[in-house]
Amino acid sequence: MKFLSLVFLTVLAFSMYSHGDDDKIYINVGQASVKKSLVAFPPFVFLSTPSLTPNYKQIGADLFNTVLNDLEVSNLFTIIKQQAYLEDSAKVGLTPAPANPTGFHFESWAKIGSEFLIRGGYKMKSATELEFEVYVYYVPQAKVVLGKIYSAKANEARVTAHTFSDDLMKALTGKRGIFRTKFVVASDKAGNKWKEIYVMDWDGRNIIQVTNHHSISLSPAWRPNGKTISYTSFAYHPNLKSRNPDLFTYDIFEGKRFLVSSRLGINSGSAFSPDGNSIILTISKNEGPEIYRMNVEGDDLERITNGPKGSLNVEPAFSPDGKKIAFSSDRSGVPMVYVMNADGSNIKRITFAGRYNSSPSWSPDGKKLVFAGQDKDHFDLFTVSVEDPTDMQRLTSAKKTSGKFANNEDPSFSPDGRHIVFTSDRTGKNQIYIITTDGTSERRVTVDSHNYFKPKWSPYID
Amino acid sequence: MIKRLQFLEISSEPDLFKRMVFFSLGLHLALFLFFGLKAVLFPSPSLTLDAAIKVDIVALPDKLQKLPEPQAPQMAKVPALSKTQKTVAIKSTANKVIEKIKKQERAEREKKLLDNLKNEVAQEEAKEQRQAKLAKLLKGNAVSSGSALHGLAKSEFNEYLSSLQAHVHEHWNLPEWLQNDNLKASVTVFIDFRGVVLKRTLVNSSGDSRFDGFALKAVDEASPFPQPPPRFVDIVKADGITLKFP
Numbered sequence: 001m002k003f004l005s006l007v008f009l010t011v012l013a014f015s016m017y018s019h020g021d022d023d024k025i026y027i028n029v030g031q032a033s034v035k036k037s038l039v040a041f042p043p044f045v046f047l048s049t050p051s052l053t054p055n056y057k058q059i060g061a062d063l064f065n066t067v068l069n070d071l072e073v074s075n076l077f078t079i080i081k082q083q084a085y086l087e088d089s090a091k092v093g094l095t096p097a098p099a100n101p102t103g104f105h106f107e108s109w110a111k112i113g114s115e116f117l118i119r120g121g122y123k124m125k126s127a128t129e130l131e132f133e134v135y136v137y138y139v140p141q142a143k144v145v146l147g148k149i150y151s152a153k154a155n156e157a158r159v160t161a162h163t164f165s166d167d168l169m170k171a172l173t174g175k176r177g178i179f180r181t182k183f184v185v186a187s188d189k190a191g192n193k194w195k196e197i198y199v200m201d202w203d204g205r206n207i208i209q210v211t212n213h214h215s216i217s218l219s220p221a222w223r224p225n226g227k228t229i230s231y232t233s234f235a236y237h238p239n240l241k242s243r244n245p246d247l248f249t250y251d252i253f254e255g256k257r258f259l260v261s262s263r264l265g266i267n268s269g270s271a272f273s274p275d276g277n278s279i280i281l282t283i284s285k286n287e288g289p290e291i292y293r294m295n296v297e298g299d300d301l302e303r304i305t306n307g308p309k310g311s312l313n314v315e316p317a318f319s320p321d322g323k324k325i326a327f328s329s330d331r332s333g334v335p336m337v338y339v340m341n342a343d344g345s346n347i348k349r350i351t352f353a354g355r356y357n358s359s360p361s362w363s364p365d366g367k368k369l370v371f372a373g374q375d376k377d378h379f380d381l382f383t384v385s386v387e388d389p390t391d392m393q394r395l396t397s398a399k400k401t402s403g404k405f406a407n408n409e410d411p412s413f414s415p416d417g418r419h420i421v422f423t424s425d426r427t428g429k430n431q432i433y434i435i436t437t438d439g440t441s442e443r444r445v446t447v448d449s450h451n452y453f454k455p456k457w458s459p460y461i462d
Numbered sequence: 463m464i465k466r467l468q469f470l471e472i473s474s475e476p477d478l479f480k481r482m483v484f485f486s487l488g489l490h491l492a493l494f495l496f497f498g499l500k501a502v503l504f505p506s507p508s509l510t511l512d513a514a515i516k517v518d519i520v521a522l523p524d525k526l527q528k529l530p531e532p533q534a535p536q537m538a539k540v541p542a543l544s545k546t547q548k549t550v551a552i553k554s555t556a557n558k559v560i561e562k563i564k565k566q567e568r569a570e571r572e573k574k575l576l577d578n579l580k581n582e583v584a585q586e587e588a589k590e591q592r593q594a595k596l597a598k599l600l601k602g603n604a605v606s607s608g609s610a611l612h613g614l615a616k617s618e619f620n621e622y623l624s625s626l627q628a629h630v631h632e633h634w635n636l637p638e639w640l641q642n643d644n645l646k647a648s649v650t651v652f653i654d655f656r657g658v659v660l661k662r663t664l665v666n667s668s669g670d671s672r673f674d675g676f677a678l679k680a681v682d683e684a685s686p687f688p689q690p691p692p693r694f695v696d697i698v699k700a701d702g703i704t705l706k707f708p
Binding site: 024 | 623626627630631634635636637638639641671672675676680697698701702703704705706707708
């Protein structure tokens with residue numbers, strides 16, 4: 001094996017350069033290293049009169065800080081500090097000289113090494129109408145990458161900023177940005193030992209409560225259209241005079257709620273199929289918990305897993321192409337991650353190491369799973385290749401203030417596959433964090449003293 | 463002839479078939495013999511096949527020097543017999559002695575001939591060497607040996623190229639939004655004996671001017687390149703080095 005790899009390396013070394021048939025010398029330089037682009041991001045300029053809207057500064061700050069956070073999370077940019085800027089952006093126009101006589105000069109931005117320059121300005125057309133004008137320039141070629149004017153309501157500054165960030169991602173990478181996506185999560189912030197379901201922007205803002213069962217509500221999930229969620233709540237059954245974990249769906253925009261499955265026993269851990277027409281979940285019906293499939297109304301129940309007797313089969317998740325289901329099962333003695341065909345056949349065990357591996361989530365390209373695995377005394381996030389389960393990587397290893405390792409659990413992939421949302425108790429409470437898929441960059445999302453459970457990243461939302 | 467034909471008609475079919483087969487064989491044999499005898503008795507000149515030789519005419523040829531004619535070997539004179547040896551009794555012994563002397567003389571003659579030939583060959587070889595030395599000035603028709611590197615020189619050159627590749631690769635960066643398998647560009651670089659880049663040109667654009675910009679930036683930042691070993695300076699100067707990104 002060593003000899004073969006040596007031979008291979010020698011051949012590869014010689015293949016890096018060659019003599020062409022016209023005796024020219026060629027060298028293959030090889031794959032480039034990835035480097036973040038330097039971006040100059042001067043403050044946005046207020047373009048109308050201050051007297052009309054006294055809160056214009058707050059609006060400007062919202063716009064700017066939202067875009068700034070988006071740029072940092074995108075992981076594509078390094079933002080040049082404002083102290084380094086040579087030109088005072090407040091004194092020059094948004095467009096370049098000489099076409100604009102009072103415009104900015106590309107040289108003063110090229111000198112500090114910036115690859116991109118973002119010039120933005122905003123005005124209040126009235127007390128309630130906002131207009132945001134923004135240009136993105138590629139400095140080495142003095143070209144415009146993106147130039148847009150956004151019109152919105154005065155209280156929609158953050159959404160406007162996120163829309164611009166999405167547009168910038170699309171213009172640069174050709175892919176959609178995630179800046180208008182959301183999380184659905186269970187939390188105890190309503191107090192009274194209840195857990196309710198909340199929807200929030202991915203950056204932790206705009207938290208909206210969507211359930212009021214005054215009970216324990218858990219394991220929410222998104223329908224692929226981004227408009228409906230499903231969740232389980234311990235609802236009261238009058239005929240039983242007790243509570244039963246029932247499955248509900250809720251249309252966020254229309255405010256309509258449906259009871260989908262109230263079968264006796266567990267109806268939880270739900271997930272939608274990629275076409276949005278089926279739900280898979282764990283149902284116990286007074287037997288052992290098995291995975292079932294049903295339509296969105298709760299009918300056409302179809303059993304997918306079948307034992308072995310005494311085992312739990314929970315937390316199912318559809319692959320992005322709808323052909324496979326990942327789930328957690330303790331049939332081997334301890335909970336491990338498995339993958340099977342959508343009809344329940346061809347069950348393949350994915351994880352073999354660790355004491356408790358659960359809550360698998362698929363990457364949007366269907367090649368990887370992220371799950372929470374218990375290592376000794378705490379949980380960490382791991383990504384694993386579905387094709388080659390030996391290709392596994394640990395993403396987290398944060399410590400609590402006490403010095404002990406924190407629990408990082410319940411991961412969920414972003415729709416562009418570049419980030420994972422999860423909960424961590426490193427501050428003492430279960431807070432929401434996001435991490436890049438290579439594990440290099442973590443950010444805290446919620447900053448309070450409540451607990452959050454099982455967040456799920458929404459699909460792209462228009 | 464008619465009788466023969468009649469005979470053929472009268473015969474029954476299987477017999478007829480047999481006779482026709484023999485008839486055919488006979489004709490074949492006759493043909494074979496005819497051409498065989500022709501080849502033996504009247505042979506045609508055979509074809510000669512020579513290997514093709516690549517010839518470079520690099521200068522007008524010199525006038526050929528005329529070689530001296532080889533000297534004809536001279537026979538040694540046989541000494542005449544004295545009168546004191548003319549007795550009948552000793553005629554037979556005299557004849558034997560005469561024969562012995564003749565043999566010796568013959569041997570001496572042959573030896574002298576051989577020596578002469580050896581000298582001539584040595585002279586001709588010396589002449590050829592002198593001519594070869596002159597021929598190195600590439601006058602007249604000559605076969606050129608080419609400019610490819612061989613053996614040790616070639617592996618040294620490859621080592622130099624791999625050090626160049628490692629050096630440029632260090633400076634080759636791309637932002638994540640340009641990481642695309644389809645983008646490829648080539649830059650030809652001309653360096654001097656110090657490794658300083660004298661000139662660089664984009665010979666194959668990737669189609670994306672920003673990607674091309676990063677390729678050229680990698681070349682600019684990598685200058686000066688590792689110094690080429692002295693004997694390779696001309697080789698890299700001639701057509702330059704073409705760097706393929708990635």
